[in-house]
Amino acid sequence: MADKTLTVTTVGGADKTLTFNREPFAGVRTMTRVEAGGGSTDISVDRTVSGYKTGDKAGQSRPLLSKVVGGAAAAWSLRDLNDGQGPNKVVRVRRSSDNKEKDITAKELPRLTDWVTASTDLPLDNSTSLIAAGMNPTEQYAYFNGASPESTVSIPVSTVSTTARVTFKVVVDNHAAIPNFGALLDCGGKSVFYTSAGIFGSSSPAITGSGSELYIDDILCPTRLDAYNALVGEQVHEVRIENFVFNGNDLKLMVYPSWNIYHTAGILFDLKIDLTSNGTIDHAYTGVGASAWTDTVGQANGVLGSGMQTIWGDGLAVAYSLRNLSDSYTGPVVEVYRGLDAELKSFTAAEVADGTMLSWVTLDTSTGNGYVTKLYDQSGNSNHAVYDANVGPEQYIVEAGEQVLENGKPTIKVGDTSHNLIIDKPIIGGDTSTFAVYKTTVGGSYIYRNATADSLPYAGRQGNGNIVMSHSGGPVYGGAHPNQQIIVNFQTVDSSISINTDGVALVEQSTTEAGGNGVGSIANIVGTYSEIVIYTSNKTDDRNTITSNMGDYYNIDLPAGIDTGNNEVDGFVSTWYDQSGNVKDIAQPTASKQPKIVDQGNLITNTAGQFSLSFNKDDDDQLTVAGGIPLSTGVHSFVYCEDLAGASATHRPLLGGAAGRGLGIMLNGGIRLYHGSSIITPLPAVTGPKLITALSKPVGANVYENGTLGVSGDVGTLSLPYKVGGRFGWDTDTALDLLISEVIIFNGDQSANREAIEDNINNQHGVYTPTVPAGLVVVRP
Amino acid sequence: MYLIYETEEAAIERADEEGKYHDFSYWTDGKGTRWLTEPVPTADGKWALDVLEYDLDDVEELALVDSYLAVEEEGGPE
Numbered sequence: 001m002a003d004k005t006l007t008v009t010t011v012g013g014a015d016k017t018l019t020f021n022r023e024p025f026a027g028v029r030t031m032t033r034v035e036a037g038g039g040s041t042d043i044s045v046d047r048t049v050s051g052y053k054t055g056d057k058a059g060q061s062r063p064l065l066s067k068v069v070g071g072a073a074a075a076w077s078l079r080d081l082n083d084g085q086g087p088n089k090v091v092r093v094r095r096s097s098d099n100k101e102k103d104i105t106a107k108e109l110p111r112l113t114d115w116v117t118a119s120t121d122l123p124l125d126n127s128t129s130l131i132a133a134g135m136n137p138t139e140q141y142a143y144f145n146g147a148s149p150e151s152t153v154s155i156p157v158s159t160v161s162t163t164a165r166v167t168f169k170v171v172v173d174n175h176a177a178i179p180n181f182g183a184l185l186d187c188g189g190k191s192v193f194y195t196s197a198g199i200f201g202s203s204s205p206a207i208t209g210s211g212s213e214l215y216i217d218d219i220l221c222p223t224r225l226d227a228y229n230a231l232v233g234e235q236v237h238e239v240r241i242e243n244f245v246f247n248g249n250d251l252k253l254m255v256y257p258s259w260n261i262y263h264t265a266g267i268l269f270d271l272k273i274d275l276t277s278n279g280t281i282d283h284a285y286t287g288v289g290a291s292a293w294t295d296t297v298g299q300a301n302g303v304l305g306s307g308m309q310t311i312w313g314d315g316l317a318v319a320y321s322l323r324n325l326s327d328s329y330t331g332p333v334v335e336v337y338r339g340l341d342a343e344l345k346s347f348t349a350a351e352v353a354d355g356t357m358l359s360w361v362t363l364d365t366s367t368g369n370g371y372v373t374k375l376y377d378q379s380g381n382s383n384h385a386v387y388d389a390n391v392g393p394e395q396y397i398v399e400a401g402e403q404v405l406e407n408g409k410p411t412i413k414v415g416d417t418s419h420n421l422i423i424d425k426p427i428i429g430g431d432t433s434t435f436a437v438y439k440t441t442v443g444g445s446y447i448y449r450n451a452t453a454d455s456l457p458y459a460g461r462q463g464n465g466n467i468v469m470s471h472s473g474g475p476v477y478g479g480a481h482p483n484q485q486i487i488v489n490f491q492t493v494d495s496s497i498s499i500n501t502d503g504v505a506l507v508e509q510s511t512t513e514a515g516g517n518g519v520g521s522i523a524n525i526v527g528t529y530s531e532i533v534i535y536t537s538n539k540t541d542d543r544n545t546i547t548s549n550m551g552d553y554y555n556i557d558l559p560a561g562i563d564t565g566n567n568e569v570d571g572f573v574s575t576w577y578d579q580s581g582n583v584k585d586i587a588q589p590t591a592s593k594q595p596k597i598v599d600q601g602n603l604i605t606n607t608a609g610q611f612s613l614s615f616n617k618d619d620d621d622q623l624t625v626a627g628g629i630p631l632s633t634g635v636h637s638f639v640y641c642e643d644l645a646g647a648s649a650t651h652r653p654l655l656g657g658a659a660g661r662g663l664g665i666m667l668n669g670g671i672r673l674y675h676g677s678s679i680i681t682p683l684p685a686v687t688g689p690k691l692i693t694a695l696s697k698p699v700g701a702n703v704y705e706n707g708t709l710g711v712s713g714d715v716g717t718l719s720l721p722y723k724v725g726g727r728f729g730w731d732t733d734t735a736l737d738l739l740i741s742e743v744i745i746f747n748g749d750q751s752a753n754r755e756a757i758e759d760n761i762n763n764q765h766g767v768y769t770p771t772v773p774a775g776l777v778v779v780r781p
Numbered sequence: 782m783y784l785i786y787e788t789e790e791a792a793i794e795r796a797d798e799e800g801k802y803h804d805f806s807y808w809t810d811g812k813g814t815r816w817l818t819e820p821v822p823t824a825d826g827k828w829a830l831d832v833l834e835y836d837l838d839d840v841e842e843l844a845l846v847d848s849y850l851a852v853e854e855e856g857g858p859e
Contacts, residue, residue, distance in 0.1 A: 092812075092813055094814050099803050099806070101814065572814075574814045575813065588814075589813070590814075590815070590816045590818060591803070591805065591816065591817050592831070
């Protein structure tokens with residue numbers, strides 16, 4: 001933000017110009033007065049002093065480490081403790097809906113729930129594409145629309161002048177359909193080409209490996225590296241380039257145009273860079289149909305040009321819906337028969353949603369019926385479902401002049417099971433996973449059912465009222481069929497049938513009848529249906545993602561952990577980043593022991609409204625740091641926390657060391673510091689959020705609570721603190737729920753700076769009424 | 782419900798398998814969450830893995846135990 005100047009003209013005097021530093025987060029603000037006769041005077045306002053409180057949760061008005069007392073051994077907080085104006089990452093968060101993780105800065109934290117509760121991070125970065133969502137996140141496909149120029153991802157690693165290992169993996173689905181495809185891995189004009197005819201380089205290489213794995217000793221290779229020619233079906237090829245030298249150039253992955261590629265081919269790019277060939281991936285890019293590639297390992301971002309688009313998920317057989325199931329789909333979704341004059345017309349999803357279709361059916365009146373004569377298959381397989389000419393079209397999309405809706409969304413209403421839609425070829429064989437959004441209260445209603453004597457395969461609501469699936473033998477039941485609109489997943493995989501509704505498993509049962517062939521009819525129901533997607537593959541891994549997508553769109557409530565649209569997703573901290581500069585991040589690689597930061601869509605705060613991490617005692621939630629925090633003659637710890645009532649706890653560990661050493665809160669509220677001997681603060685203790693300051697040293701230790709000395713004495717030999725939260729091992733029933741917002745550890749006695757540090761923490765969080773030094777003017781916004 | 786392994790390596794291998802199944806960040810991004818649950822040492826020198834929420838095969842189902850003898854940690858206040 002630019003400085004502001006103000007010129008003041010005084011009566012009979014010279015002009016004076018005041019320049020105001022408008023830096024919003026500066027710890028110390030300055031104003032400069034320019035004297036008329038030359039020279040200037042600076043006037044400073046120190047916002048780090050005691051008594052100033054703004055409620056700035058990013059903490060940049062008073063960056064503790066950079067403006068008050070630096071030199072911490074470790075510092076974990078949900079605010080920015082340095083003068084970075086909030087951009088420093090403070091935590092890494094895993095969301096429960098899809099286990100994706102993201103580094104969060106102090107400035108981003110207040111809006112963390114936007115990401116945690118957002119629609120799951122679809123593999124193709126496509127928030128509306130169900131088909132993309134159904135794809136395995138590790139197998140992301142993208143393809144190039146020939147109408148656009150080449151796409152390039154630039155990977156800014158040129159400053160690294162070391163020998164690297166670059167792995168470039170390409171997965172091509174049905175390569176024959178992309179005859180002119182080419183990808184170029186380029187570094188300063190020295191390149192490796194990956195084309196439909198093989199892999200080429202720009203000079204003579206030393207090649208090792210064979211088949212789908214080639215190892216190139218350097219990138220100077222013009223000779224064709226003939227790995228393959230006939231490419232039909234999915235192909236996986238990996239080129240590993242050893243001794244890669246960047247020579248001051250950026251590495252670029254370019255994708256060349258191809259022609260007429262629609263829905264039949266996919267390409268995965270998986271690019272990994274090991275800068276020092278030590279086996280650790282420093283940068284990793286996965287090519288997807290997104291507008292940008294994000295380096296998932298390093299912090300740099302590459303940029304992918306326009307033109308990359310999504311294509312269909314693997315094993316997709318049919319996809320019917322009145323909405324677009326992929327951003328790349330622009331075709332019609334439904335063909336409608338107008339009852340008023342027997343006209344036919346096809347409509348896009350947008351035209352169904354915006355009233356265009358309704359207007360056409362009713363001829364801009366309030367009467368008339370619109371019947372579905374065709375549902376267009378969005379899978380790219382052209383398995384369109386059409387009405388049975390023998391019985392006529394009677395699936396309503398408009399009834400009596402009104403569009404048929406279910407829960408506010410366009411849907412299709414069927415009043416008679418004889419008016420199902422027909423697919424003219426079998427679409428099921430072997431593993432099958434069907435997702436559907438529908439509602440029926442009538443037995444004998446099926447999402448699909450074959451037009452054979454035994455009706456096999458079928459899935460839906462049987463005449464006995466149970467939800468059922470059967471493919472080539474006896475049926476498998478999942479209990480009573482719900483009567484409300486549901487999202488259902490019928491799946492048969494490896495001789496086992498499973499049925500899930502609204503993200504909840506109803507039954508999974510081994511059966512000899514898995515598989516089955518052919519589906520002749522769909523939507524053989526009495527009720528409404530909005531979407532039917534059938535995969536001929538195992539979608540167990542993607543079930544929650546697909547269900548979440550459908551629930552989000554159709555406003556169907558789902559359980560916590562799956563539901564995104566209803567904001568019931570949890571967020572957990574896998575890493576609490578150290579802001580001291582000593583890289584003492586505390587982490588928890590085990591999901592079941594990670595503290596929570598978002599609870600069912602809400603950021604966790606303590607009773608004072610401050611952002612906090614919640615450590616659950618039953619789960620033994622804890623964060624640990626490898627090697628512990630170094631110590632010399634003493635450790636001075638500052639912890640802002642709140643202990644929640646526990647029934648049987650005797651200690652609540654805040655900072656833990658070996659053999660139960662550490663700092664904890666007792667059941668009666670006393671604070672115990674123990675390193676072989678204990679000192680315990682007297683009662684009554686402060687309830688609610690509190691700032692605990694503990695000086696750990698063999699002789700002369702002390703504990704302050706909210707700036708007041710609680711106890712002092714000797715505690716014995718120190719041990720390295722290495723964990724926050726968790727249990728003391730010698731008493732497994734001692735941990736309890738804790739809320740911790742900030743932990744700052746100094747290696748050594750900081751008694752001289754204790755008040756300044758406590759004031760800063762107190763000012764930030766408003767823990768207790770501060771003591772204002774005499775003569776200080778307190779400014780409160 | 783637990784599975785008991787003779788070695789830590791074997792227990793980690795099973796925990797890794799489950800972690801990959803859940804697409805945890807460690808397996809996709811190289812950092813962050815690795816396991817759903819982690820192996821813990823038992824008093825008899827083996828390793829226990831809490832598999833209550835794991836997707837188990839038939840052999841594992843037969844090997845399940847309800848509990849294990851935990852290692853007692855030394856130390857602590859009087």
